[in-house]
Amino acid sequence: MKLKGRVWKYGDDVNTDVIFPGKYTYTITDPKEMAVHALEDLDPGFATNVKPGDLVVAGRNFGCGSSREQAATCLKEAGVGAVIAESFSRIFFRNAINQGLPAVQFKDATKHIEPGEEISIDLAAGVITSRAGTFRVPPLSDFVSGILEDGGLVPHTKKMLGGRSCGSRGR
Protein backbone atom coordinates (compact mmCIF):
# COMPACT_ATOMS: atom_id res chain seq x y z
CA MET A 1 0.00 0.00 0.00
CA LYS A 2 1.43 3.38 -1.05
CA LEU A 3 0.12 6.72 0.19
CA LYS A 4 0.88 10.34 -0.54
CA GLY A 5 -0.57 13.32 1.30
CA ARG A 6 -0.30 16.69 2.94
CA VAL A 7 0.80 16.80 6.58
CA TRP A 8 -1.03 18.01 9.69
CA LYS A 9 1.54 17.97 12.48
CA TYR A 10 0.95 17.76 16.25
CA GLY A 11 2.94 17.04 19.41
CA ASP A 12 3.17 14.32 22.06
CA ASP A 13 0.33 12.65 23.98
CA VAL A 14 -2.52 13.61 21.64
CA ASN A 15 -5.30 11.92 23.62
CA THR A 16 -8.62 10.50 22.48
CA ASP A 17 -10.58 13.19 24.35
CA VAL A 18 -9.13 15.93 22.13
CA ILE A 19 -9.47 13.73 19.04
CA PHE A 20 -13.12 12.92 19.74
CA PRO A 21 -14.61 14.52 22.90
CA GLY A 22 -16.34 12.24 25.42
CA LYS A 23 -19.51 14.33 25.37
CA TYR A 24 -20.20 13.02 21.83
CA THR A 25 -19.43 9.36 22.46
CA TYR A 26 -23.04 8.27 22.88
CA THR A 27 -24.84 11.06 21.07
CA ILE A 28 -23.15 10.76 17.67
CA THR A 29 -23.43 7.42 15.93
CA ASP A 30 -23.06 8.36 12.26
CA PRO A 31 -19.39 8.13 11.16
CA LYS A 32 -19.86 11.10 8.79
CA GLU A 33 -20.97 13.23 11.71
CA MET A 34 -18.02 11.96 13.80
CA ALA A 35 -15.71 13.39 11.12
CA VAL A 36 -17.11 16.89 11.72
CA HIS A 37 -15.66 16.77 15.28
CA ALA A 38 -12.29 15.20 14.46
CA LEU A 39 -9.52 16.77 16.58
CA GLU A 40 -12.03 19.36 17.78
CA ASP A 41 -10.40 20.11 21.13
CA LEU A 42 -6.85 20.10 19.74
CA ASP A 43 -7.18 21.93 16.43
CA PRO A 44 -10.66 23.37 15.80
CA GLY A 45 -9.75 24.21 12.18
CA PHE A 46 -8.80 20.65 11.25
CA ALA A 47 -12.18 19.15 10.40
CA THR A 48 -13.19 21.95 8.04
CA ASN A 49 -9.86 22.14 6.22
CA VAL A 50 -8.70 18.51 6.02
CA LYS A 51 -8.62 17.06 2.47
CA PRO A 52 -8.98 13.39 1.51
CA GLY A 53 -5.61 11.68 1.71
CA ASP A 54 -4.09 14.14 4.19
CA LEU A 55 -1.79 12.62 6.79
CA VAL A 56 -1.63 13.22 10.54
CA VAL A 57 1.90 13.31 11.96
CA ALA A 58 2.52 13.40 15.71
CA GLY A 59 4.98 12.75 18.50
CA ARG A 60 4.87 10.12 21.20
CA ASN A 61 1.89 8.22 22.60
CA PHE A 62 -0.66 9.24 19.95
CA GLY A 63 -4.20 8.24 20.93
CA CYS A 64 -3.61 7.80 24.65
CA GLY A 65 -6.57 7.71 27.00
CA SER A 66 -10.01 6.29 26.40
CA SER A 67 -10.56 3.15 24.33
CA ARG A 68 -13.16 4.96 22.21
CA GLU A 69 -12.93 3.66 18.68
CA GLN A 70 -14.49 6.85 17.32
CA ALA A 71 -11.06 8.47 17.70
CA ALA A 72 -9.89 6.31 14.80
CA THR A 73 -13.22 6.33 12.98
CA CYS A 74 -13.51 10.14 12.94
CA LEU A 75 -10.03 10.52 11.42
CA LYS A 76 -10.69 7.89 8.78
CA GLU A 77 -14.06 9.39 7.90
CA ALA A 78 -12.47 12.84 7.71
CA GLY A 79 -10.35 11.43 4.90
CA VAL A 80 -7.06 10.95 6.76
CA GLY A 81 -4.93 8.46 4.82
CA ALA A 82 -2.70 7.41 7.71
CA VAL A 83 -1.42 8.50 11.10
CA ILE A 84 2.36 8.61 11.47
CA ALA A 85 3.55 8.94 15.06
CA GLU A 86 6.70 8.39 17.09
CA SER A 87 4.68 5.91 19.17
CA PHE A 88 1.03 4.93 19.60
CA SER A 89 -1.10 4.16 22.60
CA ARG A 90 -1.87 0.46 22.28
CA ILE A 91 -5.66 0.63 22.14
CA PHE A 92 -5.61 3.44 19.57
CA PHE A 93 -3.17 1.44 17.44
CA ARG A 94 -5.53 -1.55 17.52
CA ASN A 95 -8.57 0.61 16.82
CA ALA A 96 -6.87 2.32 13.87
CA ILE A 97 -5.85 -0.94 12.22
CA ASN A 98 -9.27 -2.42 12.98
CA GLN A 99 -10.92 0.55 11.24
CA GLY A 100 -8.62 0.17 8.23
CA LEU A 101 -6.63 3.32 9.08
CA PRO A 102 -2.87 2.71 8.73
CA ALA A 103 -0.91 3.63 11.89
CA VAL A 104 2.77 3.97 11.09
CA GLN A 105 5.42 4.20 13.77
CA PHE A 106 8.34 6.51 12.86
CA LYS A 107 10.52 7.36 15.83
CA ASP A 108 11.81 10.61 14.30
CA ALA A 109 8.48 11.70 12.80
CA THR A 110 8.39 15.21 14.29
CA LYS A 111 12.07 15.79 13.53
CA HIS A 112 11.94 15.00 9.82
CA ILE A 113 8.41 15.95 8.79
CA GLU A 114 7.05 19.50 8.62
CA PRO A 115 3.46 20.75 8.70
CA GLY A 116 1.90 21.35 5.29
CA GLU A 117 4.50 19.44 3.26
CA GLU A 118 3.57 16.52 1.05
CA ILE A 119 5.16 13.20 1.99
CA SER A 120 4.86 9.67 0.68
CA ILE A 121 4.74 6.33 2.47
CA ASP A 122 5.27 2.79 1.25
CA LEU A 123 3.67 0.72 3.97
CA ALA A 124 4.84 -2.68 2.75
CA ALA A 125 8.44 -1.61 2.25
CA GLY A 126 8.50 0.57 5.38
CA VAL A 127 9.72 3.75 3.68
CA ILE A 128 8.73 7.38 4.30
CA THR A 129 9.90 10.19 2.01
CA SER A 130 9.69 13.81 3.14
CA ARG A 131 11.58 16.96 2.07
CA ALA A 132 14.17 16.10 4.71
CA GLY A 133 14.97 12.77 3.03
CA THR A 134 14.01 9.12 2.80
CA PHE A 135 13.62 7.17 6.02
CA ARG A 136 13.11 3.55 6.92
CA VAL A 137 10.39 2.63 9.37
CA PRO A 138 9.33 -0.80 10.65
CA PRO A 139 7.04 -2.31 7.99
CA LEU A 140 3.65 -3.44 9.27
CA SER A 141 3.54 -7.11 10.20
CA ASP A 142 1.85 -9.53 7.80
CA PHE A 143 -0.87 -10.05 10.37
CA VAL A 144 -1.67 -6.34 10.64
CA SER A 145 -1.32 -5.82 6.87
CA GLY A 146 -3.87 -8.59 6.34
CA ILE A 147 -6.46 -6.74 8.44
CA LEU A 148 -5.71 -3.43 6.66
CA GLU A 149 -5.95 -5.02 3.22
CA ASP A 150 -9.36 -6.44 4.07
CA GLY A 151 -10.49 -2.94 5.09
CA GLY A 152 -10.47 -3.50 8.85
CA LEU A 153 -11.24 -6.12 11.48
CA VAL A 154 -14.95 -6.55 10.76
CA PRO A 155 -14.58 -7.19 7.00
CA HIS A 156 -11.53 -9.33 7.84
CA THR A 157 -13.59 -11.41 10.28
CA LYS A 158 -16.44 -11.76 7.79
CA LYS A 159 -13.98 -13.06 5.24
CA MET A 160 -12.51 -15.53 7.76
CA LEU A 161 -15.99 -16.71 8.75
CA GLY A 162 -17.07 -17.02 5.11
CA GLY A 163 -18.53 -20.41 4.39
CA ARG A 164 -18.47 -21.55 8.00
CA SER A 165 -21.53 -22.08 10.12
CA CYS A 166 -22.38 -19.46 12.71
CA GLY A 167 -20.36 -19.58 15.92
CA SER A 168 -18.30 -22.59 14.86
CA ARG A 169 -15.16 -20.91 16.11
CA GLY A 170 -16.53 -20.40 19.59
CA ARG A 171 -15.26 -22.31 22.53
Place this chain on the structure above:
Amino acid sequence: MGKTFAEKILAAKSGHREVAVGQIVDVSPDATLSHDNTAAISKIFEGIGVEKIWDPARPVIVLDHCVPAATEKYAANHKTIREFVARQGIENFYDVNAGVCHQVFAEKGHALPGRLILGSDSHTTSYGALGAFAAGIGRSEMAVIFATGTLWLRVPETFRIELAGTLPAGVGAKDAVLFLIGRLGADGALYRAVEFAGPVVETLSVGGRMTLCNMAAEMGAKIGYVIPDAKTREWLAGRARADYEEVGSDPDAEFERVLEFDMSGLSPQVAKPHTVDNVCDVEKVAGTRIHQALVGTCTNGRLEDLAAAARILAGRKVDPGVRLLVFPASMEVYREALDAGVVARLVDAGGVIMNPGCGPCLGAHEGALAPGEVCLSTANRNFRGRMGCREAEVYLASPETVAASAVKGVITHPAEFL
Protein backbone atom coordinates in the same frame (compact mmCIF):
# COMPACT_ATOMS: atom_id res chain seq x y z
CA MET B 1 13.74 -19.71 31.98
CA GLY B 2 10.79 -18.85 34.20
CA LYS B 3 7.64 -17.26 32.89
CA THR B 4 5.90 -14.01 33.75
CA PHE B 5 2.27 -13.73 34.82
CA ALA B 6 1.35 -12.44 31.35
CA GLU B 7 3.18 -15.25 29.54
CA LYS B 8 1.51 -17.92 31.67
CA ILE B 9 -2.02 -16.62 31.29
CA LEU B 10 -1.75 -15.92 27.55
CA ALA B 11 -0.31 -19.39 26.97
CA ALA B 12 -3.16 -20.99 28.89
CA LYS B 13 -5.86 -18.96 27.16
CA SER B 14 -4.47 -19.48 23.66
CA GLY B 15 -3.96 -23.22 24.02
CA HIS B 16 -0.17 -23.04 23.72
CA ARG B 17 2.25 -24.85 26.03
CA GLU B 18 4.26 -21.65 26.26
CA VAL B 19 4.44 -18.27 24.56
CA ALA B 20 7.18 -15.66 24.22
CA VAL B 21 7.22 -11.86 24.36
CA GLY B 22 6.22 -10.37 21.01
CA GLN B 23 4.30 -13.42 19.88
CA ILE B 24 0.76 -12.78 18.58
CA VAL B 25 -1.74 -15.29 19.91
CA ASP B 26 -5.47 -15.88 19.44
CA VAL B 27 -7.02 -15.93 22.88
CA SER B 28 -10.43 -16.84 24.20
CA PRO B 29 -11.45 -14.58 27.12
CA ASP B 30 -13.05 -15.99 30.26
CA ALA B 31 -15.22 -12.88 30.54
CA THR B 32 -15.76 -9.61 28.72
CA LEU B 33 -16.87 -6.19 29.90
CA SER B 34 -18.80 -3.61 27.95
CA HIS B 35 -20.98 -0.72 29.09
CA ASP B 36 -23.10 1.91 27.35
CA ASN B 37 -21.01 1.21 24.25
CA THR B 38 -22.75 -2.18 23.95
CA ALA B 39 -25.37 -0.58 21.68
CA ALA B 40 -22.70 0.33 19.14
CA ILE B 41 -21.04 -3.08 19.63
CA SER B 42 -24.34 -4.86 19.01
CA LYS B 43 -24.74 -3.03 15.69
CA ILE B 44 -21.23 -3.99 14.58
CA PHE B 45 -21.88 -7.56 15.75
CA GLU B 46 -25.06 -7.77 13.74
CA GLY B 47 -23.15 -6.51 10.69
CA ILE B 48 -20.77 -9.47 10.93
CA GLY B 49 -23.63 -11.79 10.10
CA VAL B 50 -23.42 -14.21 13.03
CA GLU B 51 -26.80 -14.76 14.61
CA LYS B 52 -25.95 -15.77 18.18
CA ILE B 53 -23.08 -14.63 20.39
CA TRP B 54 -20.44 -17.21 21.13
CA ASP B 55 -21.34 -17.76 24.78
CA PRO B 56 -24.12 -15.92 26.67
CA ALA B 57 -22.45 -16.69 30.02
CA ARG B 58 -19.22 -14.76 29.40
CA PRO B 59 -20.16 -11.16 28.55
CA VAL B 60 -20.75 -8.82 31.48
CA ILE B 61 -22.64 -5.66 30.56
CA VAL B 62 -23.00 -2.75 32.96
CA LEU B 63 -24.78 0.52 32.18
CA ASP B 64 -22.79 3.31 33.84
CA HIS B 65 -21.56 6.03 31.49
CA CYS B 66 -24.73 8.09 31.49
CA VAL B 67 -27.19 6.66 34.04
CA PRO B 68 -30.05 7.26 34.31
CA ALA B 69 -30.25 8.45 30.72
CA ALA B 70 -29.78 12.23 30.43
CA THR B 71 -31.55 12.66 27.10
CA GLU B 72 -33.66 10.78 24.59
CA LYS B 73 -30.53 9.74 22.69
CA TYR B 74 -28.98 8.13 25.77
CA ALA B 75 -32.32 6.51 26.61
CA ALA B 76 -32.56 5.03 23.11
CA ASN B 77 -28.99 3.77 23.47
CA HIS B 78 -29.85 1.99 26.73
CA LYS B 79 -33.01 0.54 25.18
CA THR B 80 -31.01 -0.94 22.30
CA ILE B 81 -28.74 -2.62 24.88
CA ARG B 82 -31.59 -4.09 26.94
CA GLU B 83 -33.14 -5.52 23.77
CA PHE B 84 -29.80 -7.01 22.68
CA VAL B 85 -29.31 -8.59 26.11
CA ALA B 86 -32.77 -10.15 25.99
CA ARG B 87 -32.39 -11.35 22.39
CA GLN B 88 -29.03 -12.96 23.07
CA GLY B 89 -29.90 -14.35 26.49
CA ILE B 90 -26.89 -12.61 28.06
CA GLU B 91 -26.73 -13.76 31.67
CA ASN B 92 -24.80 -10.95 33.33
CA PHE B 93 -26.50 -7.63 32.77
CA TYR B 94 -26.49 -4.78 35.28
CA ASP B 95 -28.88 -1.91 34.63
CA VAL B 96 -28.73 1.72 35.81
CA ASN B 97 -29.04 0.75 39.47
CA ALA B 98 -25.66 -1.02 39.73
CA GLY B 99 -22.74 1.43 39.53
CA VAL B 100 -19.49 1.98 37.68
CA CYS B 101 -18.72 -1.04 35.52
CA HIS B 102 -15.30 -1.79 37.00
CA GLN B 103 -16.51 -1.75 40.59
CA VAL B 104 -19.61 -3.79 39.75
CA PHE B 105 -17.63 -6.32 37.69
CA ALA B 106 -15.31 -6.93 40.66
CA GLU B 107 -17.98 -6.88 43.39
CA LYS B 108 -20.15 -9.34 41.53
CA GLY B 109 -17.31 -11.82 41.39
CA HIS B 110 -16.44 -11.75 37.69
CA ALA B 111 -12.83 -10.61 38.24
CA LEU B 112 -10.91 -13.65 39.42
CA PRO B 113 -7.24 -14.60 39.68
CA GLY B 114 -5.86 -16.19 36.54
CA ARG B 115 -8.77 -15.09 34.36
CA LEU B 116 -8.30 -13.39 31.00
CA ILE B 117 -10.72 -10.48 30.81
CA LEU B 118 -11.10 -8.15 27.83
CA GLY B 119 -13.16 -5.00 28.12
CA SER B 120 -14.13 -2.26 25.70
CA ASP B 121 -13.01 0.32 28.22
CA SER B 122 -9.47 1.51 28.83
CA HIS B 123 -9.72 1.08 32.62
CA THR B 124 -10.41 -2.65 32.33
CA THR B 125 -6.88 -2.87 33.76
CA SER B 126 -8.53 -2.46 37.21
CA TYR B 127 -9.20 -6.22 37.58
CA GLY B 128 -5.48 -6.89 37.75
CA ALA B 129 -5.88 -5.92 41.41
CA LEU B 130 -7.46 -9.35 41.87
CA GLY B 131 -4.82 -11.19 39.87
CA ALA B 132 -6.59 -11.25 36.51
CA PHE B 133 -5.01 -10.44 33.12
CA ALA B 134 -7.39 -7.64 32.14
CA ALA B 135 -6.89 -5.39 29.13
CA GLY B 136 -8.84 -2.76 27.25
CA ILE B 137 -9.88 -3.24 23.62
CA GLY B 138 -12.04 -1.40 21.07
CA ARG B 139 -15.69 -1.75 20.08
CA SER B 140 -15.14 -3.65 16.83
CA GLU B 141 -12.91 -6.05 18.73
CA MET B 142 -15.67 -6.74 21.24
CA ALA B 143 -18.10 -7.35 18.38
CA VAL B 144 -15.64 -9.85 16.90
CA ILE B 145 -15.35 -11.62 20.27
CA PHE B 146 -19.14 -11.78 20.47
CA ALA B 147 -19.11 -13.41 17.02
CA THR B 148 -16.12 -15.72 17.30
CA GLY B 149 -15.06 -16.01 20.95
CA THR B 150 -11.50 -15.08 20.10
CA LEU B 151 -9.22 -12.08 19.58
CA TRP B 152 -5.54 -11.56 18.85
CA LEU B 153 -3.19 -10.23 21.54
CA ARG B 154 0.54 -9.59 21.53
CA VAL B 155 2.41 -11.09 24.48
CA PRO B 156 3.72 -8.04 26.39
CA GLU B 157 7.01 -7.32 28.08
CA THR B 158 6.72 -6.88 31.85
CA PHE B 159 7.84 -4.12 34.20
CA ARG B 160 7.96 -4.99 37.87
CA ILE B 161 7.40 -1.91 40.02
CA GLU B 162 8.30 -2.36 43.69
CA LEU B 163 6.95 0.15 46.16
CA ALA B 164 9.21 0.14 49.23
CA GLY B 165 8.98 1.89 52.57
CA THR B 166 5.74 3.04 54.21
CA LEU B 167 3.15 5.53 52.97
CA PRO B 168 2.81 8.48 55.39
CA ALA B 169 -0.55 9.08 57.12
CA GLY B 170 -3.12 10.55 54.75
CA VAL B 171 -1.12 9.48 51.68
CA GLY B 172 -2.54 6.53 49.77
CA ALA B 173 -2.67 4.45 46.62
CA LYS B 174 -3.80 7.41 44.50
CA ASP B 175 -0.80 9.47 45.53
CA ALA B 176 1.52 6.51 44.90
CA VAL B 177 0.20 5.90 41.40
CA LEU B 178 0.15 9.59 40.45
CA PHE B 179 3.78 9.75 41.60
CA LEU B 180 4.65 6.74 39.41
CA ILE B 181 2.89 8.22 36.37
CA GLY B 182 4.72 11.51 36.93
CA ARG B 183 8.04 9.66 37.07
CA LEU B 184 7.45 7.24 34.17
CA GLY B 185 5.39 9.52 31.91
CA ALA B 186 2.09 8.93 30.13
CA ASP B 187 3.82 6.45 27.82
CA GLY B 188 6.34 5.15 30.36
CA ALA B 189 4.87 1.65 30.37
CA LEU B 190 3.46 1.65 26.83
CA TYR B 191 2.26 -1.84 25.79
CA ARG B 192 3.78 -3.32 28.99
CA ALA B 193 2.36 -5.55 31.65
CA VAL B 194 3.06 -3.85 35.00
CA GLU B 195 3.47 -5.98 38.11
CA PHE B 196 2.95 -3.92 41.28
CA ALA B 197 4.76 -5.43 44.24
CA GLY B 198 6.67 -4.65 47.41
CA PRO B 199 5.79 -3.86 51.03
CA VAL B 200 3.52 -0.89 50.24
CA VAL B 201 1.43 -2.92 47.79
CA GLU B 202 1.16 -5.74 50.33
CA THR B 203 -0.31 -3.34 52.88
CA LEU B 204 -2.82 -1.81 50.44
CA SER B 205 -6.43 -2.98 50.52
CA VAL B 206 -7.92 -4.57 47.41
CA GLY B 207 -9.55 -1.17 46.80
CA GLY B 208 -6.17 0.58 46.88
CA ARG B 209 -4.76 -2.04 44.53
CA MET B 210 -7.67 -1.33 42.16
CA THR B 211 -6.66 2.33 42.19
CA LEU B 212 -3.11 1.34 41.17
CA CYS B 213 -4.20 -1.04 38.42
CA ASN B 214 -6.92 1.32 37.16
CA MET B 215 -4.35 4.04 36.59
CA ALA B 216 -1.78 1.70 35.04
CA ALA B 217 -3.68 2.67 31.88
CA GLU B 218 -2.45 6.25 32.37
CA MET B 219 1.18 5.13 32.01
CA GLY B 220 0.26 3.35 28.76
CA ALA B 221 0.19 -0.17 30.22
CA LYS B 222 -1.67 -3.04 28.62
CA ILE B 223 -2.36 -4.51 32.05
CA GLY B 224 -1.51 -3.74 35.67
CA TYR B 225 -1.72 -6.47 38.29
CA VAL B 226 -0.94 -7.59 41.82
CA ILE B 227 -0.17 -11.23 42.60
CA PRO B 228 -3.00 -12.61 44.78
CA ASP B 229 -2.46 -12.96 48.53
CA ALA B 230 -4.54 -13.48 51.67
CA LYS B 231 -6.26 -10.11 51.17
CA THR B 232 -7.32 -11.11 47.67
CA ARG B 233 -8.74 -14.40 48.89
CA GLU B 234 -10.58 -12.74 51.75
CA TRP B 235 -12.10 -10.14 49.41
CA LEU B 236 -13.21 -12.81 46.96
CA ALA B 237 -14.76 -15.08 49.58
CA GLY B 238 -18.50 -15.01 49.03
CA ARG B 239 -18.10 -13.03 45.80
CA ALA B 240 -16.24 -15.31 43.36
CA ARG B 241 -18.54 -16.69 40.68
CA ALA B 242 -16.34 -19.67 39.99
CA ASP B 243 -13.31 -21.54 41.24
CA TYR B 244 -10.07 -19.88 40.36
CA GLU B 245 -6.41 -20.63 40.04
CA GLU B 246 -3.89 -18.07 41.23
CA VAL B 247 -1.11 -17.20 38.82
CA GLY B 248 2.16 -15.46 39.66
CA SER B 249 5.43 -14.75 37.89
CA ASP B 250 8.17 -17.35 38.38
CA PRO B 251 11.12 -16.25 40.57
CA ASP B 252 13.39 -16.45 37.51
CA ALA B 253 10.94 -14.81 35.11
CA GLU B 254 12.44 -12.24 32.77
CA PHE B 255 11.28 -8.69 33.48
CA GLU B 256 12.20 -6.00 30.99
CA ARG B 257 12.72 -3.59 33.87
CA VAL B 258 12.55 -3.76 37.66
CA LEU B 259 11.94 -0.37 39.24
CA GLU B 260 11.95 0.40 42.94
CA PHE B 261 10.53 3.53 44.55
CA ASP B 262 10.59 4.37 48.24
CA MET B 263 7.20 5.73 49.29
CA SER B 264 8.33 6.91 52.74
CA GLY B 265 7.97 10.67 52.98
CA LEU B 266 5.80 10.92 49.84
CA SER B 267 3.72 14.10 49.72
CA PRO B 268 0.13 14.00 48.48
CA GLN B 269 0.36 14.21 44.68
CA VAL B 270 -1.62 16.32 42.22
CA ALA B 271 -1.84 15.93 38.42
CA LYS B 272 -2.17 19.37 36.86
CA PRO B 273 -4.01 20.14 33.60
CA HIS B 274 -4.01 18.78 30.90
CA THR B 275 -2.06 15.52 31.14
CA VAL B 276 -2.04 12.85 33.85
CA ASP B 277 1.77 12.80 33.99
CA ASN B 278 1.94 16.53 34.81
CA VAL B 279 2.36 15.62 38.47
CA CYS B 280 3.70 17.59 41.43
CA ASP B 281 3.62 17.61 45.23
CA VAL B 282 0.43 19.22 46.55
CA GLU B 283 2.53 22.00 48.13
CA LYS B 284 3.42 23.30 44.64
CA VAL B 285 -0.21 24.00 43.67
CA ALA B 286 -1.63 24.76 47.13
CA GLY B 287 -3.81 27.88 47.01
CA THR B 288 -5.20 27.25 43.50
CA ARG B 289 -8.88 28.25 43.52
CA ILE B 290 -11.36 25.44 42.72
CA HIS B 291 -15.05 25.56 41.78
CA GLN B 292 -15.96 21.90 41.84
CA ALA B 293 -14.66 19.00 43.92
CA LEU B 294 -15.44 15.45 42.87
CA VAL B 295 -15.12 12.29 44.97
CA GLY B 296 -15.93 9.10 43.12
CA THR B 297 -15.36 7.25 39.80
CA CYS B 298 -13.78 3.85 39.14
CA THR B 299 -10.51 5.21 40.53
CA ASN B 300 -11.63 6.42 43.98
CA GLY B 301 -15.33 5.82 44.58
CA ARG B 302 -15.11 2.96 47.07
CA LEU B 303 -16.21 3.00 50.70
CA GLU B 304 -12.68 3.66 51.97
CA ASP B 305 -12.44 6.68 49.63
CA LEU B 306 -15.78 8.14 50.67
CA ALA B 307 -14.94 7.47 54.33
CA ALA B 308 -11.56 9.20 53.99
CA ALA B 309 -13.30 12.27 52.56
CA ALA B 310 -15.99 12.13 55.26
CA ARG B 311 -13.40 12.00 58.07
CA ILE B 312 -12.03 15.33 56.85
CA LEU B 313 -15.44 16.87 56.18
CA ALA B 314 -17.07 15.75 59.44
CA GLY B 315 -18.21 18.79 61.40
CA ARG B 316 -16.99 21.17 58.68
CA LYS B 317 -18.62 22.89 55.72
CA VAL B 318 -17.68 22.93 52.06
CA ASP B 319 -16.54 26.40 50.98
CA PRO B 320 -19.51 28.32 49.52
CA GLY B 321 -17.62 28.79 46.26
CA VAL B 322 -17.23 25.03 45.76
CA ARG B 323 -19.70 22.36 44.60
CA LEU B 324 -18.79 19.03 46.17
CA LEU B 325 -20.14 16.09 44.15
CA VAL B 326 -19.89 12.56 45.55
CA PHE B 327 -20.43 9.49 43.37
CA PRO B 328 -20.34 6.14 45.20
CA ALA B 329 -18.79 3.64 42.78
CA SER B 330 -21.63 1.14 43.21
CA MET B 331 -24.93 0.52 44.98
CA GLU B 332 -23.07 -1.79 47.36
CA VAL B 333 -20.69 1.02 48.24
CA TYR B 334 -23.62 3.45 48.57
CA ARG B 335 -25.45 1.11 50.93
CA GLU B 336 -22.35 0.55 53.07
CA ALA B 337 -21.68 4.28 53.16
CA LEU B 338 -25.25 4.86 54.37
CA ASP B 339 -24.91 2.24 57.09
CA ALA B 340 -21.55 3.62 58.21
CA GLY B 341 -22.88 7.17 58.53
CA VAL B 342 -20.50 8.34 55.80
CA VAL B 343 -23.27 9.70 53.58
CA ALA B 344 -24.75 11.74 56.49
CA ARG B 345 -21.39 13.36 57.20
CA LEU B 346 -20.90 14.25 53.52
CA VAL B 347 -24.42 15.69 53.23
CA ASP B 348 -24.05 17.68 56.45
CA ALA B 349 -20.87 19.20 55.09
CA GLY B 350 -22.76 20.41 52.02
CA GLY B 351 -21.91 17.64 49.56
CA VAL B 352 -24.28 16.55 46.80
CA ILE B 353 -24.66 12.76 46.79
CA MET B 354 -25.15 11.51 43.25
CA ASN B 355 -26.26 8.09 42.07
CA PRO B 356 -23.56 5.48 41.41
CA GLY B 357 -22.13 5.82 37.90
CA CYS B 358 -19.41 7.55 35.91
CA GLY B 359 -20.98 10.97 36.48
CA PRO B 360 -19.18 13.87 34.82
CA CYS B 361 -15.83 12.03 34.50
CA LEU B 362 -16.17 11.93 30.72
CA GLY B 363 -18.23 15.09 30.36
CA ALA B 364 -21.53 13.43 29.48
CA HIS B 365 -23.74 14.78 32.29
CA GLU B 366 -24.14 15.40 36.04
CA GLY B 367 -21.66 18.13 36.84
CA ALA B 368 -20.08 19.35 33.62
CA LEU B 369 -17.82 22.41 33.90
CA ALA B 370 -18.18 25.95 32.54
CA PRO B 371 -15.41 27.94 30.82
CA GLY B 372 -12.83 29.21 33.29
CA GLU B 373 -13.81 26.76 36.03
CA VAL B 374 -11.44 24.47 37.88
CA CYS B 375 -12.33 21.00 39.15
CA LEU B 376 -10.29 18.96 41.60
CA SER B 377 -11.26 15.34 41.06
CA THR B 378 -10.42 11.86 42.29
CA ALA B 379 -10.88 10.55 38.72
CA ASN B 380 -8.14 9.26 36.44
CA ARG B 381 -8.04 11.76 33.54
CA ASN B 382 -7.59 15.51 33.26
CA PHE B 383 -7.39 15.95 29.49
CA ARG B 384 -8.56 19.18 27.92
CA GLY B 385 -12.32 19.04 27.44
CA ARG B 386 -12.59 15.84 29.50
CA MET B 387 -15.36 17.15 31.75
CA GLY B 388 -17.32 18.65 28.88
CA CYS B 389 -15.64 22.02 28.46
CA ARG B 390 -12.51 22.87 26.51
CA GLU B 391 -11.92 26.05 28.54
CA ALA B 392 -12.08 24.38 31.97
CA GLU B 393 -9.24 22.84 33.99
CA VAL B 394 -9.17 19.50 35.79
CA TYR B 395 -6.69 18.60 38.54
CA LEU B 396 -6.47 15.05 39.92
CA ALA B 397 -5.77 14.04 43.52
CA SER B 398 -6.68 11.67 46.36
CA PRO B 399 -10.02 11.74 48.22
CA GLU B 400 -8.24 13.28 51.24
CA THR B 401 -6.78 16.14 49.18
CA VAL B 402 -10.10 16.74 47.39
CA ALA B 403 -12.01 16.87 50.70
CA ALA B 404 -9.51 19.23 52.37
CA SER B 405 -9.55 21.47 49.29
CA ALA B 406 -13.38 21.50 49.22
CA VAL B 407 -13.38 22.91 52.74
CA LYS B 408 -10.81 25.60 51.98
CA GLY B 409 -11.96 26.48 48.46
CA VAL B 410 -8.40 26.17 47.25
CA ILE B 411 -6.09 23.20 46.69
CA THR B 412 -4.96 22.24 50.17
CA HIS B 413 -2.58 19.75 51.80
CA PRO B 414 -4.82 17.38 53.78
CA ALA B 415 -2.34 17.14 56.69
CA GLU B 416 -3.91 19.98 58.64
CA PHE B 417 -7.20 18.04 58.78
CA LEU B 418 -5.81 14.69 59.84
